[in-house]
Amino acid sequence: MDNIIISPSKYIQGEGSLDNIGKYVSVFGKKPLAIADDFVMGLVRDRTETSIVGEGLEVNFNTFAGECSRVEIERLITVSAEQGNDVIIGVGGGKTLDTAKAVAYYSKVPVVIVPTIASTDAPTSALAVIYTPEGEFSEYLLFPSNPNMVIMDTGIIAAAPVRTLVAGMGDALSTYFEARANGLSGKATMAGGAPTRSAQALAKLCYETLIADGVKAKAAVENGVSTKAVENIIEANTYLSGIGFESSGLAAAHAIHNGLTKLEECHHLLHGEKVAFGTLTQLVLENAPQAEIEQVLNFCRSVGLPTNLHQMGVKELNNEKLMEVAQASCAEGETIHNMPFPITAKAVYAAILTAHKIGI
Incomplete structure (x- = not known):
């Protein structure tokens, strides 16, 4: 058996790093889809949009429904395809991030992961945990590669609950x-x-x-x-x-x-x-x-x-x-x-x- 180690292509950690997301995302595409739940959307949308638009990109936002389920993944795949998004950004907690990874995988586009909390080790992994819509564990979804980028804004994370x-x-x-x-x-x-x-x-x-x-x-x-x-x-x-x-x-x-x-x-x-x-x-x-x-x-x-x-x-x-x-x-x-x-x-x-x- 071969010895193997895998990791994201780039890991970024620092206070205020979200304000540079436009520059970081621009190497992957011109029309990102940012996925976040209601609370996180209110917390980071303005900063995210300002940075991305400042780099001359067009960004779409869509609200994550709260459970990393096959139903939610399929919904967001359809949304992304209809809008022609060429990179997925997941912003928030583990279930949002896993959903973003799955949507990017099935859509065959890059994914940028932006945790707003440090509550799990999900952000860096080539793995998503899929649940039923009711919240019971269903399956592991394994990806052929890790996220293209992980951005940890420690200022946001330190201010989280x-x-x-x-x-x-x-x-x-x-x-x-x-x-x-x-x-x-x-x-x-x-x-x-x-x-x-x-x-x-x-x-x-x-x-x-x-x-x-x-x-x-x-x-x-x-x-x-x-x-x-x-x-x-x-x-x-x-x-x-x-x-x-x-x-x-x-x-x-x-x-x-x-x-x-x-x-x-x-x-x-x-x-x-x-x-x-x-x-x-x-x-x-x-x-x-x-x-x-x-x-x-x-x-x-x-x-x-x-x-x-x-x-x-x-x-x-x-x-x-x-x-x-x-x-x-x-x-x-x-x-x-x-x-x-x-x-x-x-x-x-x-x-x-x-x-x-x-x-x-």
């Missing part, structure tokens, strides 16, 4: 542990081969950055300011986690996240909040050292990530429903089968209950 940055830390928290498990199993990564040493190093650096700067970054954004710690966490949540997971592998944590979408009580949670609990469950599943579990628990508590099912909205444990979560986590093709030992729904069910108890 604190919960989104913390959720990004929850998503990034799994990167090192899933990479480690995938490396031990020798299974192919999302990049289609064995991990490179550089990808594994980025996954480890991601975890180290979270432990070093997570609490400091949260304190800064709670006060509406950006610091070096905030810059570091934005990079960890997005680039380090993105390259780390994609080129080093996913394992149990994200599969358990997907299983948790079966619980209606968890639908209000952000992706990374569920992944954080999935990480704790993975550590229990692999019988990780207690000191390691304690470090992860302490980190989650220090930044406000959930460590048990009650904190996730599950008031009463229903064993039948939790077994459904475990079974969904073990579905054929799920990344949990990248763990370095055989997986059963019974074992996952036991790990979920144990992680819950430890995390209370």
Whole structure:
């Protein structure tokens, strides 16, 4: 198996970088379609339009309906084709960005990704997570290449709700542990081969950055300011986690996240909040050292990530429903089968209950 690492063609991070989007997009096309939800549209439309029109380009805007589903992707493909757009810009959170990537892929045009929050590692990946219109996990959509460009305006991201940055830390928290498990199993990564040493190093650096700067970054954004710690966490949540997971592998944590979408009580949670609990469950599943579990628990508590099912909205444990979560986590093709030992729904069910108890 070949060693493979993949990444966006260009990653840009800096305060005020959105004001340069026209210059950056102009190398890809002359008539971009910018996709954003209602809130984000109100937040960035004027700056985006000013920059793009200032470069002599024509831009169209369309409002994202809120779920990265096949229905929404098809709708936007039709809109883009009718308008003759030659580049897609996704502005907002993970589901908006994944939708933009899918629309660009099927339309055979470049895509520029502009996160307004650092809540997931979705921006850099050649992957979209597709949900049903009702919000349940449906499938992974794999693309032949990563986004053409990712633009991170840290001024916008630092001003976003604190919960989104913390959720990004929850998503990034799994990167090192899933990479480690995938490396031990020798299974192919999302990049289609064995991990490179550089990808594994980025996954480890991601975890180290979270432990070093997570609490400091949260304190800064709670006060509406950006610091070096905030810059570091934005990079960890997005680039380090993105390259780390994609080129080093996913394992149990994200599969358990997907299983948790079966619980209606968890639908209000952000992706990374569920992944954080999935990480704790993975550590229990692999019988990780207690000191390691304690470090992860302490980190989650220090930044406000959930460590048990009650904190996730599950008031009463229903064993039948939790077994459904475990079974969904073990579905054929799920990344949990990248763990370095055989997986059963019974074992996952036991790990979920144990992680819950430890995390209370």
